[in-house]
Amino acid sequence: MxxxxxxxxxxxxxxxxxxxxxxxxxxxxxxxxxxxxxxxxxxxxxxxxxxxxxxxxxxxxxxxxxxxxxxxxxxxxxxxxxxxxxxxxxxxxxxxxxxxxxxxxxxxxxxxxxxxxxxxxxxxxxxxxxxxxxxxxxxxxxxxxxxxxxxxxxxxxxxxxxxxxxxxxxxxxxxxxxxxxxVTVAGQSSGATSVSCLMAMDRARGLFRRAVAHSAVNSCASPESAARTTQEVAAAAGVPATYDGLVSASPGALVDASDAVADAYRRDPASGQRHYDPAVYGPVAGGDTLPLDPLTASAARGASDVDLLVCHTTEEYWLMDAVGSSAKITTEEQLAVFAADFQLPVALLDGYRTLMPGAPVLDVFLAVYGDMLFGEYSSRLAGSHARAGGRAFLSRFARQRSGQGEPIRAWHCADIPFAFGNLDEESVHFLVGGPPAPADHELSGRMMRAWAGFATTGDPGWPPVGGTTGEVRIWDTAAGDSGAAWEAFRPGWRRAGLPLPAP
Structure with a gap:
């Protein structure tokens, strides 16, 4: 039919x-x-x-x-x-x-x-x-x-x-x-943060019983920062920052103005946090629709009636560098400014250098920034949900692929074609390093079965976070500790706390 x-x-x-x-x-x-x-x-x-x-x-x-x-x-x-x-x-x-x-x-x-x-x-x-x-x-x-x-x-x-x-x-x-x-609601990156926001919104209660969040991003705007962005976008569009002024601008004009605001931050190393990846929009936390950001909401009241499956990749931010959307931090001086902009302690960077011996400054920056925005944030979402009484499952995508030139890393978005089973689609070959090998199809099958199992019964195939039986599922095509080794970076974040970038 x-x-x-x-x-x-x-x-x-x-x-x-x-x-x-x-x-x-x-x-x-x-x-x-x-x-x-x-x-x-x-x-x-x-x-x-x-x-x-x-x-x-x-x-x-x-x-x-x-x-x-x-x-x-x-x-x-x-x-x-x-x-x-x-x-x-x-x-x-x-x-x-x-x-x-x-x-x-x-x-x-x-x-x-x-x-x-x-x-x-x-x-x-x-x-x-x-x-x-x-x-x-x-x-x-x-x-x-x-x-x-x-x-x-x-x-x-x-x-x-x-x-x-x-x-x-x-x-x-x-x-x-x-x-x-x-019903299971699922998403990746800003889609994953959307999922975590929905878990915190009263209007969404009862519309789903499970949630999947891949690479949730650590960024919610305060009402004050959202209002400042409106002022900047309106100025770039050449209209007053009022309802009448904004509604007079076409959708295309506001797209162009938003791009211009982001580009200005990208070109200005002195512009603070937004210089490194100028995402000027995000959910506005602190108002009627979303009173609390997802991490705070989870710790404060939880959503114990919703099961949560979290995943992140182990080398998230290398994709942004590869596509040219991130700042190039290549000197120790630039790295020090970056740390100051986000109020990161020197000990945190020293810990990364110890765990990444001989790595260039750019790699240290990409590792720290990616973990702050995605990896550590995702891990904390799972842990916070479990502590608030909910069932949470955590996984990491660590699959890499060698070939000509630099290896294809376990970077942002690379896990999604595996979870959807669309590895043969030519448009994803940049993300996954070319046509899939048999081991890639096998990994994809395992990830699809995990999603299907979770959506059907709430069980993706491994124990939840918490207690003595909790574990992290590592998604890889070969045996090894590449995903498990990521855990070594977490103590530094526990000591440092988790900065909250402000869009």
């Missing part, structure tokens, strides 16, 4: 070429276009339709300047950007576990149409897979001053979009064979 009937109308999908037992439906609207009267507002319900809606093509992507391999680009004028996609091996009457994927991209780029997020292989493991688009950049995460008369536009509109998608899943996924009471 390729026609499914939802409360909004009937939809028609296509059987996938690689697995005819899986039907894919693309571009289903879960909320109304967030422009016109709905711009900078909370998401509104999508309009119903008559007849059968063909769902063969992905919906438009959110406004952004990125051009990603194999994925569509944003075109000015495209407004119906709040859509989702479904891969299902079932139909009405089945009760299959559901996995809802939130893409990453520093809150300013990316989409559900990226080839590495194709859900066919995972659906073949008995899951209903859902991927979604949400508002990015200023449209989704920029702070908007109150409208005249005191009416306000909510912060974290991108997170509210994600909640709207989860509500759509709650209301409609049974028609596609999904179990309404067995």
């Amino acid at each position: 390729t026609v499914f009937r939802t409360r909004s109308g009937a939809v028609r999908g296509l059987r996938t070429a690689s697995n005819p037992g899986v039907v894919v439906l693309r571009g289903i609207p879960y909320a109304a276009p967030p422009f016109g009267a709905g711009r900078f507002r909370a998401p509104r319900p999508a309009a119903a339709w008559d007849g059968i809606r063909d769902c063969a093509a992905f919906g438009p992507v959110a406004p952004q300047s990125a051009q990603l391999p194999g994925a569509p680009c944003w075109s000015p004028g495209e407004e119906d950007v709040l859509s989702l996609n479904i891969w299902t091996p079932g139909g009405l009457g089945d009760a299959l576990p559901v996995l809802v994927w939130i893409h990453g991209g520093a809150y300013v780029f990316g989409s559900s149409a990226q080839p590495d997020f194709d859900g066919t292989a995972l659906a073949g493991h008995g899951l209903v897979v859902v991927t979604l688009n949400y508002r990015l950049g200023f449209e989704g995460f920029g702070h908007v001053p109150p409208v005249g008369g005191g009416e306000s536009c909510p912060d974290n509109r991108g997170l509210l979009d994600q909640i709207a998608a989860l509500e759509w899943v709650r209301d409609h996924i049974a028609a596609f064979g999904g179990a309404v009471d067995n």
